[in-house]
Amino acid sequence: MTLSISGLSFAYEHNDILKDVSFSLEQGQIVVLLGPNGTGKTTLLRAINGILRPAMGTVLLDGRSLASCPRRDRAKIFGYVPQRDEPQHLTVFDAVLLGRRPHIAWTVKKEDVEKVGTVLRALSLEKFSLRFLDELSGGEFQKVVLARALVQEPKVLLLDEPTSSLDLKNQIDMLRTLRQIVQERNVAILMSIHDLNTSLRVADRLIFLRDGVVCAACRPAEATADLIGDVYGLPVDVIAHDGAPLVIPRLQSGPALRA
Numbered sequence: 639m640t641l642s643i644s645g646l647s648f649a650y651e652h653n654d655i656l657k658d659v660s661f662s663l664e665q666g667q668i669v670v671l672l673g674p675n676g677t678g679k680t681t682l683l684r685a686i687n688g689i690l691r692p693a694m695g696t697v698l699l700d701g702r703s704l705a706s707c708p709r710r711d712r713a714k715i716f717g718y719v720p721q722r723d724e725p726q727h728l729t730v731f732d733a734v735l736l737g738r739r740p741h742i743a744w745t746v747k748k749e750d751v752e753k754v755g756t757v758l759r760a761l762s763l764e765k766f767s768l769r770f771l772d773e774l775s776g777g778e779f780q781k782v783v784l785a786r787a788l789v790q791e792p793k794v795l796l797l798d799e800p801t802s803s804l805d806l807k808n809q810i811d812m813l814r815t816l817r818q819i820v821q822e823r824n825v826a827i828l829m830s831i832h833d834l835n836t837s838l839r840v841a842d843r844l845i846f847l848r849d850g851v852v853c854a855a856c857r858p859a860e861a862t863a864d865l866i867g868d869v870y871g872l873p874v875d876v877i878a879h880d881g882a883p884l885v886i887p888r889l890q891s892g893p894a895l896r897a
């Protein structure tokens with residue numbers, strides 16, 4: 639499976655956000671979208687899954703345009719986890735079961751219930767099954783939203799900062815789970831993460847966006863200090879640590895952070 643984004647452009651009113659964005663991702667890959675705040679990462683994820691309608695460009699799945707793909711079929715292709723979601727007064731189990739909606743014709747089958755159970759166990763959420771969403775912590779809720787996207791069994795997961803509310807261990811557990819999902823289910827993941835060092839460890843490929851333009855697409859080992867410094871407007875050093883690049887901001891030139 640190959641998802642190709644070709645010449646995608648999008649504007650809110652007359653404010654151009656995405657400009658001629660092109661790249662592709664393959665099944666079995668984790669691709670991380672990077673770039674400064676407000677550069678268009680969320681807009682890109684939403685334009686890919688059809689929540690926003692791009693002014694120009696195409697999203698192709700194995701060469702087939704998804705422009706006129708019905709909503710229900712689209713939901714079998716893309717599982718989207720937004721940056722922010724409002725917890726409704728639903729139990730965790732029911733919220734995750736909603737992810738099966740694209741596959742349910744008339745009634746919920748035993749298979750649907752079993753799939754929800756499997757995903758809840760995989761994300762260590764079983765103990766919260768009967769808890770209401772508005773009674774969860776931010777990190778627990780973030781995992782439930784991911785669980786809902788997983789039971790959807792999409793071909794591509796679009797994740798907008800999926801680890802932003804998680805503590806250090808839960809971040810690593812979540813990223814390990816995502817890697818396992820990519821390997822076992824042969825899906826592709828496109829996600830935005832702000833933490834550069836996490837991105838460099840988890841990504842198969844990086845897409846750097848700046849002002850709505852793809853300014854680099856590379857493997858983590860190819861992300862140089864010049865490239866990162868240029869994209870974020872802050873000089874950095876990149877050193878090798880534990881087999882992965884480690885980005886360290888150079889802070890000597892600005893005001894001190896500590897008294």
Ligand SMILES: Nc1ncnc2c1ncn2[C@@H]1O[C@H](COP(=O)(O)OP(=O)(O)OP(=O)(O)O)[C@@H](O)[C@H]1O
Pocket residue numbers: 650655673674675676677678679680681682721
């Ligand atoms: N509904 C909207 N109407 C108008 N402008 C919007 C809307 N949503 C986002 N924008 C603007 O579009 C630009 C891109 O926003 P987007 O959320 O895609 O950026 P981002 O790269 O995901 O940012 P962040 O890293 O801060 O989450 C921003 O300037 C934002 O203010």
